[in-house]
Amino acid sequence: MHADRARIDTPLVRGLVAAQFPRWAGLPLEPVDSTGLCNAIYRLGAELSVRLQFEPSTADIVRRERAKLEALAPLLPVAVPAVEAIGAPTDAYPGEWSVHRWLTGAHPVPGALADPRRLAADLAAFVDAFRRIDLPDRPPGYPGERRTRAPMAAMDAATRQAIAGLDGLVDTRAALASWQESLAAPYDGREVWVHSDLMPSNILVSAEGRLAAVLDFETCGVGDPACDLFPAWYLLPAHVRDAFRAALDVDDATWLRGRGRVLSQALITMRHFRDADPSPAGDARRAVAEVLAASR
Template identity: 75%
Template sequence: MSLRADQATIDIRLVRELVDSQFPQWAGLPLEPVGSGGMCNAIYRLGSDLSVRLSLWSPGVDVVRREQAKLSSLAPFLPVAIPSVEAIGSPTDAFPGEWSVHRWLTGTHPTPGALVDPHGLAIDLAAFVGAFRRIDLPDRPPAYQGERRTRAPMDSMDSSTREAIGQLDGLIDTRAALASWEESLAAPYDGCEVWVHSDLMPSNLLVSTEGRLTAVLDFETSGRGDPACDLFPAWYLLPANVRGGFRAALDVDHATWLRGRGRVLSQALIVLRHFKDTNPAYANNARHAIGQVLAASRCRL
């Protein structure tokens, strides 16, 4: 599995070799790839109760161990299940980074436009984000550690966002996208930081057959940051008629809502630019989010 030239090539033979050689107690368990829809990790199901997670990029030193410590600290404060790391694998010549074995979490990824209980899911997502914001732990790593820490953190996204808009001329309404982005960019930010997941994409959410939130995945970029970082579901997932309920449940002010909308637009524009010719699934998700943001911008939502 590899989506871009600079990503690691991971296949079932490699994962089987890693598991069998380092964790012989699980060598006899069946192994199969999982279509997670994520861009950062390859996921394989191991037996009925476990999963194997390997980074598609070159992980930094102790990334997996830091995430393990973070997950164990956060879990008691959150209203739904989150991953738990059962074991950490060592680097090899074939895979030069640490990797992890997680407890399997039940549920399916929600699909925009096909939600069983959108109102209930909006309530669940707001409860999760609200609980996350109330966490007060002494270890306060920054979310998106590569993002410049300023009083106006979205400034660091401006150049790449404008570049993406320019390169998508003919595919999207670039004039509307630029106007929406500039409105979000101008939204004030008081510098207040809370705990945020920072990547609440549909591929990082699991729902039950009844459509309610059962688990949240991938906490690699979670930490302290702008509350706007956790408004992604409003445009990536939720239909417009329940978006206001999600906002009201979180008591989101106008400026934070605009910043959240801008973060979604920036991310979706960059994803569409990168994957429009190579990955239809990613491109379609990005188009959906862009369409929702631009429609909301016209309605001033």
């Protein structure tokens, strides 16, 4: 997915910080082990982090995300990133980059959650708070789909290609049947604010297993409520999935669309990363297994 990704390492990041933000030049700097696919993260001292896109951009993506975070933070029940500074492009790194406040917590591990029922309730409360947001600026949520009553139709070709390309690795007949069921689920066009990327890598939990923070709001905006049901299959065990759904009062059609979005994203990730990066491919394989088990 990132064939032309930038070469990002500790000397590069240290040089960027020292040149543009000398007040932080003396702080310790170390890479953060992350399964995120879009950004490299470095911890800067005890209270800051540096975030650089693998595909550098000068298209105001970082500034737009900061504006969204400033507007959304007071309306959400858990901590979200706060951008302390935005770095300018250089010859060494030709895109904007950002310095954030450090958020404490650990990424949840599917199958090893300290308190899955409480986490399900916390995640539902976060999604519900997001849905209730009413701001004058209503950017489209990821993946910037056309405003249509059939937003999943645009995902159909890529999903079927991924299924065909994974023959022998997944039950392609079951995957196709599940996808077709989700594709047929009706959508009335209702749009709400969605985070749109509630993957385990964008969630932080406390030592007690409670939701502590949510990360990466780059692609948040308004869209199909089904976009924020990812935790049901990517993170939560099956025995608390119904509690998550009930807390959000999700109807059958929205639940099917959410399941289909997870299946599509996971299949495409598996196909791209199966020979390159075992971490996202493994996470995606588990999500596909959960979806197909639920479909049966």
